[in-house]
Amino acid sequence: MMIVMKSTATEQEVQAVVDRVQSAGARAHPSRGEELTVIGAIGDREHIARLELEGAPGVDRVVPIMKPYKLASAQFKHGERTVLDIAGRKVGGHNFAMIAGVCTVESREQTLETARIVRDGGGTLFRGGAYKPRTSPYAFQGLGQEGLRLLQEAKLETGLPIVTELMDQRDLDNVLEVADVIQIGARNMQNYTLLAEVGRSGRPALLKRGLSSTLEELLMAAEYILKEGNEAVMLCERGIRTFETAYRFTLDLTAVPVLKELSHLPVIVDPSHAAGRRDIVTPLSLAAAAAGADGILVEVHPRPDDAICDGAQSLVADEFPEYVERVQAAAAVAGKVLAAA
Ligand code: PEP
Ligand code: MN
DSSP: OEEEEETOOOOHHHHHHHHHHHTTTOOEEEOOOOOEHHHEEEEEEHHHHHTOOOGSSTTEEOOOOSSSTTTGGGGGGGGGGOOOOEEEEEEEETEEEEEEEEEEEHHHHHHHHHHHHHHHOOOOOOESSSOOOOTTTOOOOOOOOOHHHHHHHHHHOOOOEEEEEOOOOOGGHHHHOSSSSSEEEETTTTTTHHHHHHHHHHHOEEEEEOOOOEEEEEEHHHHHHHHTOOOOEEEEEOOBOSOOOSSBBOOOTTHHHHHHHHHHSSSEEOOHHHOGGGGGGGHHHHHHHHHHHHEEEEEEEESGGGSSGGGGGGGEEGHHHHHHHHHHHHHHHTOOOOOOO
């Protein structure tokens, strides 16, 4: 259930509703928007209905949320978009985020060089993997803690907030020292204990859609993070498995407007992992931005031919500024402005 308070409702009236919801054994999630306060009541529907909150002081109306995901649903925020603040950079609403960087932190030189290019080219956040999910256990698995240290150095030098993947909850404390946003990779989208742990950490999360996951499964995964009281979640479409083999994955751009209809959370698109090849990353990015994505997550490398991982799909760093300009123009078509560092 969602309890929509009147615009004139006082803080005491909000608290009284929260207390009554909790007295019925349900959880209350108040969310204070610019105009309205809504309280999500998660628990036994019958028990909540018996509270007859409809007529309570300050309550405007009570709306049932029919979707299996509640906190992630668009109804929960009464149609308002969630805007995240990542170390001063806004993501969501009218803000377009350019999240760019290396696939994998390989060396100090490669990481710092790319971070400078991302900053100078107008990037919003810097991405880089220290722990890498690789299909082959014999492939390079990332620099781990040393990689995190290099990301920290990149952050200190450029001021760009860091997005990095957490694969194992045993690394959470180390990742929390550096990450402004914790990335949950496609392969871990349904690792529910990891999701809950990231939820409890309170750190903003970028949740990638699983290779064969439905949008409902993605939103249920987001719910695991939100349920722990962490409201800072971005969803990321990164391509799904279909019968098509001409490219790495099929970028499901239909997911952009549909996710935005179903949920209030920002929607990011990763064209790099979907494409698997550099030459189609730009058209996919333009399409995603024009479709209303709240941002792009893209891989860039100073010398992609030498990259240890995902070189074929990484943009050449020299071309990054022009790429940003073009994507920015496409985002403007959808009414969004690039939120640069
Ligand atoms: C990545 O972004 O580095 C990555 C491994 O992506 P995905 O989890 O979408 O495969
Ligand atoms: Mn990659």
